[in-house]
């Protein structure tokens with residue numbers, strides 16, 4: 001079973017200058033499974049998943065302790081190539097953030113910056129990625145339009161396609177449906193279930209039903225601590241901790 | 254990774270260009286002014302009452318020139334503070350959305366009128382008017398120069414002050430209005446104090462611009478290097494002196510170095526203005542809880 | 546009981562309306578004052594534009610704009626001065642733009658540590674406050690004399706360029722800061738390097754804003770006189786400048802020279818009106834374009 005662990009966080013502590021936002025977090029994220037992270041606003045969910053591809057490096061004054069292992073290697077060791085890490089661990093953000101470029105350029109971007117010049121290959125990969133992200137049909141005739149002209153749900157799937165195009169191993173979703181309508185949300189949930197065949201997925205969500213629908217494992221965070229972590233079916237039916245039960249029942253948070 | 258580091262180094266190096274030029278200017282002025290200070294002495298240079306650079310026994314006292322600058326700058330302040338701050342308050346508080354949408358860019362565009370145009374206008378239109386109106390021998394004097402400088406600084410003061418007013422959180426205003434204060438009281442008792450140091454920064458920067466302004470005073474101030482007795486006397490501010498005499502001064506002569514020494518004095522004065530403005534504006538941003 | 550409370554209310558009412566009146570009067574006076582200030586400022590600025598337009602338009606003709614001066618300035622036009630201003634602006638911006646942009650990129654994208662950023666920011670602010678005539682002195686001592694460029698387009702252009710540097714840095718910085726952080730995050734999360742992100746995402750997105758800033762500074766540079774007094778400008782050249790080492794006529798300097806030199810003050814004043822109108826049109830239209838563009842861009846970013 002241990003070989004199936006894709007990412008392992010060990011005793012992770014995280015500080016924004018003075019505030020201690022993550023307290024001694026230990027979690028295992030299994031390969032080709034969907035792991036959901038739930039918890040009330042401000043408990044540190046975004047902070048945690050942004051640690052997994054070192055996006056928090058960008059924040060001045062932030063400090064991390066502990067270890068995060070990707071395939072058994074510490075991603076915070078000085079020898080890690082951060083750029084390579086971020087290629088392997090992709091991210092889809094809460095607000096769709098396509099570049100102000102054409103749809104095609106958006107998807108091709110990751111390939112081009114990784115040094116791929118073969119036009120035919122790029123075209124092919126763009127098409128595949130759009131298909132995988134279940135958006136190809138909608139945009140196949142609009143590839144040269146500015147991506148910002150699309151609807152929010154379409155933009156988000158473009159962002160997913162853009163992420164897939166560089167063939168990451170892990171995809172991190174930070175509340176990917178927070179700014180979308182129910183239909184777009186449904187599409188993205190279906191997509192996530194599809195994607196888990198090829199990728200390891202971590203998703204932050206506020207929506208309990210969503211966590212229940214898409215995830216295999218769930219971690220409940222509260223005030224920067226992992227209260228409970230385990231298979232989703234177990235957490236949602238027979239939670240071990242009283243607090244988890246209360247939160248799931250909507251009694252706080 | 255090495256490419257990354259390479260770019261970072263290049264940008265770091267280029268980013269210091271401003272410092273480099275600033276130091277370059279300072280050193281150039283110091284080096285060129287040094288012979289002057291050595292021969293005449295700083296005190297006699299700054300405190301001397303007579304500026305006769307081309308006499309057979311020349312005298313290099315810049316007191317009259319400094320007083321000239323002080324007079325026109327003070328005069329300019331009397332014009333541009335009420336006009337600039339007043340119109341900023343007007344735009345902020347009274348102008349409707351349409352007026353504001355027009356006035357703001359118009360003021361910004363007017364801030365771009367070149368100083369030579371003010372000088373020219375002052376010379377051909379304002380000076381004759383001033384001369385006739387006050388019945389004085391010449392319209393080219395400190396008064397006209399102050400007026401033109403003040404009008405010139407007005408758009409700058411206005412747009413910086415307006416920015417400062419805009420930064421004041423609207424919650425302050427709402428809170429005051431909700432307590433039954435009317436708009437004028439809110440403006441005077443809440444908004445102006447809150448934007449106070451921002452407005453002071455605007456004024457200081459406007460003044461700094463007026464002290465360093467050359468073409469307007471060169472053309473309008475009259476050019477007499479004597480200590481002014483009234484606002485209607487012609488004066489020769491420091492900037493005008495440099496501009497007018499550099500062409501005649503023999504290179505390497507004492508007169509030449511004296512002009513650089515005046516440049517140094519100007520540099521130091523505006524440097525102080527800017528540091529003060531910087532300190533005040535930093536405090537302002539801190540007090541309103543803004544970053545950077 | 547009932548009566549008393551009513552009375553109290555009445556008192557309060559009186560008190561209230563009374564103080565209301567005082568408040569209203571002071572408000573009315575205050576607002577009137579503000580209207581007066583704004584009106585005065587606009588009248589002054591408007592009359593400058595009005596007089597120069599009315600009197601300048603009489604002088605301007607096709608010949609005036611396209612011909613070289615003839616017969617000791619009495620005839621012909623001011624084309625060399627227009628061209629000279631163009632060259633000086635071109636040199637100064639080609640010098641200041643790359644430098645200013647690099648500096649802006651460093652300050653915004655590489656967010657250096659506290660002291661470094663403070664030193665750089667302080668020097669930019671102070672450079673911005675240096676009087677224009679002092680730039681002239683510096684250019685004269687360094688470019689004209691020490692470097693031996695002589696009184697030339699190059700000396701004048703570089704001097705103007707250093708002067709334009711703080712403005713270009715400030716406007717470029719604003720443009721780069723307006724690029725949403727989410728673009729940077731998206732790019733980095735795809736495994737782009739920092740430099741790739743800057744080159745392929747940040748700069749293209751900031752480009753319209755950066756160019757607007759450059760245009761704004763072109764307007765400022767074109768109207769400057771003091772820095773070119775001893776570094777580039779001359780009252781009269783026969784024809785157009787040949788190389789970057791020739792001295793040039795420039796519109797703003799030409800106005801000054803016409804008013805202070807020469808032997809035909811009457812005619813020269815008329816020519817100066819023409820030059821002032823051309824300069825005003827050039828500078829104001831350039832900055833108007835920049836400011837309108839900038840407002841559009843701000844709206845687009847929803848600021």
Ligand SMILES: Nc1ncnc2c1ncn2[C@@H]1O[C@H](COP(=O)(O)OP(=O)(O)OP(=O)(O)O)[C@@H](O)[C@H]1O
Nearest residue numbers: 016019021040041042043044045046047048059206
């Ligand atoms: N850049 C930052 N600097 C300082 N503090 C921060 C920063 N970002 C987040 N925080 C703080 O860290 C804590 C955790 O934030 P985080 O964004 O991880 O919460 P979250 O669980 O994702 O919340 P939400 O559900 O609202 O997205 C919060 O208290 C927040 O105020």
Ligand SMILES: [Mg+2]
Nearest residue numbers: 045046047174
């Ligand atoms: Mg979050």
